[in-house]
Amino acid sequence: MRSTTLLAATALAFSVLGATPALAVVGGTGSTAAYPFAGSFQPSYPEPPRPDGHGCGVQVLAPRWVLTASHCAGKNPTNARTGVPRGWKVRVGSLDTTSGGEVAEVDHYYRLATSRDEGGFWGRDVALLHLRTPVRAEPVRIASTTPADGTPARILGWGMTCEDSTNPDCFPTRLHEADTAVQPISTCTAAAPVGELCVGSRDGRVGARNMDSGGPALVREGDDRVLAGVVSGPSGDGEPVLYTDVTRHTDWIDGIISGTDVPPDDVIPDVEGSVGLDGCVGSVVRPPGAAAWDGALLLTNGHCVQGDRPAPGSALVDLPAAREVSIADAQGYPRATARATRLVYATMTGTDVALYRLDKSYARLAAEGAKVFRLTSGPVRAGDPLTLVHASGRSTCTAEAVVDRLREGAHEMAGSIRYATDADCAPSQGWSGSPLLAADGVTVVGVHNTHNTAGEVCTDDNPCEVAPDGTTTAVRGRAYGQQVDRIAPCLGRGTRLDLHRPHCALTKP
Template sequence: MRNRLLFLGVVLTLPVIGTSAPPAQAIVGGTESAHAYSFMGSFQPSFPAPPRSDGHGCGVEVLAPQWVLTASHCAGKNPTGAKAGVPRGWKVRIGSLDTTSGGEVAEVDHYYRLANYQDGLWGQDLALMHLKTPVKAKPIRVASRTPEENTPVRMLGWGMTCAEMKPECFPTRLREADTVVQPLSVCPSASPSGELCVGSRDGSVSATNMDSGGPALVREGDDWALAGVVSTDGGAGAPALYTDVTKHAGWINGIISGTDVPPDDQIPNVEGAVGLSGCAGSVVRTPASQQDDPALLLTNGHCVEGQRPAPGAALVDQPADRQVQIADRQGYPQATARADRLLYATMTGTDAALYRLDKTYGQLEAEGAKVFRLATSPVRANDALSLAFTSRRFACTAEAVVPQLREGGYEQQDAIRYASSKDCAPWQGTSGSALLAEDGTTVVGIHNTHNVAGEPCTDDNPCEIGQDGGVTSVQGRAYGQQVHMIAGCVGDRSEVDLALPGCALTGATPRS
């Protein structure tokens, strides 16, 4: 699967669509622009914030006084991945050579994506963003037709000038390069239905990371026209791939003119979810927790940073340093804390980890953050569950409680198997999501795995072990883990004490 590298450089908890690899170098073969382009702009979202001090994430082009065009995956950095809606903290700087000063700055108050990750972005990686106030910049028009092979093209952008995420790799001055449209065969991963292969054949002149959304310009008469916007890399040593804007002129004109405007997506309530770099989590309190106790973050044992707990063992009281952003109803950060200690983690018996935060329950609640209650009773078959991920809530039902679940070298007891349905189909990356009771406030379990390939008992392919030793492995089956035993192992001041009477977590040695 192709890597979509030319984006903000910020990883969210969206569905995994490819593997990571180093981006290409620079607007390769480019030079600093000698003059500004009125229609060219820098997209600078405050959430998620790009990993550079100038705030630049993607390029945009002004198509009308209150409309700019960029790549869909740039506008896809909203918390829930919605195709259309109202963003928060997005702005553009238009008509300046520099990302930090000059030009016009406008707030983005609406966006419309042609496609999202689930639709497939190839050939339709476009998004329109509406500006709260008009800009005076002269717009650029969409090219009248798809440029033919060997058509001269100019590329613009503020993409990285080296592969490392370092300040010296982030140019604040606009760069440009002149190149040509290549045959699609030069970009092995190109989609023939709507992409352009732009750059030198060997990739020595090409777009790069954070050039996404930037333009491929062609001459029509005495003016520049927009033929494409940067989407992704075209393969190792190949030019970049641009979405052919000309093929979507109808969609663009329908929105800008107001004659065919898509409705906003309905945003699910994801209050309280925490994104953890490929996993999720939730802030929980036990029945005995006090307002001045340090808050606890619950996630999977396999979601800890560094070395995972070994089979049959647990990690106890270890240093940690993880940023924790607790989502509001729309997925934007309501409160922020740091996990400063890994109190406990195991993948045996259950798959769970508890982090201590640097804020108390009282402090988080004063900031309006959602704090969940930790259940003390197990999930039973037929219980209704809500799987609380960072971008949506899955409506699940506990189809069965599985006495023994095996995956790789790990075994868990009384795992929760979900009934198969279109409303309960978690993907890789949803691990650690809380399983909520019908009250929406009590965490009764934690999602941890699903069978990807149908293999028996291997990594990413959990299997059920029957009382007779028989193995059942069904592709697509998803499972969560019980958490009712955790509260009995948490003592004063949110400390995990495996010696407490009744503590039954892996590693427990209750005092007699």
């Protein structure tokens, strides 16, 4: 039942790379002159947590091509390898992220590796961004070979000066730089076997920091500064920072820029209607009989509520809420937004569900083009085909069995849906609350809520099935969803909750 984001381990552009720095590039100074090839990558999705929109660094390699880190280009809703972004731009050739230089829109991205790859993207954390219009900036040349240990290196970036993402003073708009060196790879204890450079002072006092990702490590070749690596991720505390060795990937880079070896776009799965909820997923559902002007309801898991979770054997009813909601289009970008103003109901007993009321009606959301699903009034049965709509795609599932009782820690649920072990149906952390659709593709008949992560029996994150005679069975990797047919009988006129209605079987407070 844990609710963690899928990209938490990979979104290094927004993670703190070590101790709090005094400057963006620790141990450095404010740059006195712009580097024509250096730029700021400013994606609009997800919304950057800083006023200037900066997310990562980029380097101009050709008039319509810039290089950054793969995880920076992972700021697309489905974590696709290649595709067409929305609202991405770069500002190059300026000291300042908010003015000067040249601004160009990104119309395509190509990532060498993603977090889905076996072994992740360590040593391969590079991406190319294609610009809709060319820039005049003088490109930087890639180094001809991997720099030797001890090679002097200059690093650049607009990274954060402190860890408080709510403090505007933590976000420098002026470029910083520092002179340091390439260290033996063993100095970075988090390093993968090959493909990385360890750059910075041995004690970590000079180095890159949060939001310097994608920025350069420059070395000398003759009279020129050339690009040896881009910031990939942290190592240990008090250590230098890991950079992907760009010199190892010149064939991949040249193949794309020249047009001789361009990867095809990923097929983007249809995630229309999914709602990201800080490590969980939700969906807007319309119960039978609901009027178009009724306040819309958002469905997710009980364990996905903000604040304290429902206690075992109880429920939360009609509480204030303040939760921003973004309803995705087919490619995962925001189609409509709303605000959850009340927690109508939440429980983790008998089932694991939560309902929020939004500040917009079904009619208003429909007018904005948002996907609204129907809420079922009938149960899932063994053998029923299901589609699991999560934040990064769709999975085809089958209800292998309806489990009499499912126990997880102190909570027990009835009529849980056990998925057949189809190759395509392997839910991950962060998918909690994802809607399970019936064969018609528009009716929500369940919500995913848990899977056994370690093979333990009846512990948190390790649910077990409880037979009528009390026998327990736990299988590592086995996943479950929860029935939602009990919700509709408890909703009256205006989709108001009434737990005393006839046939209402939801757990009461």
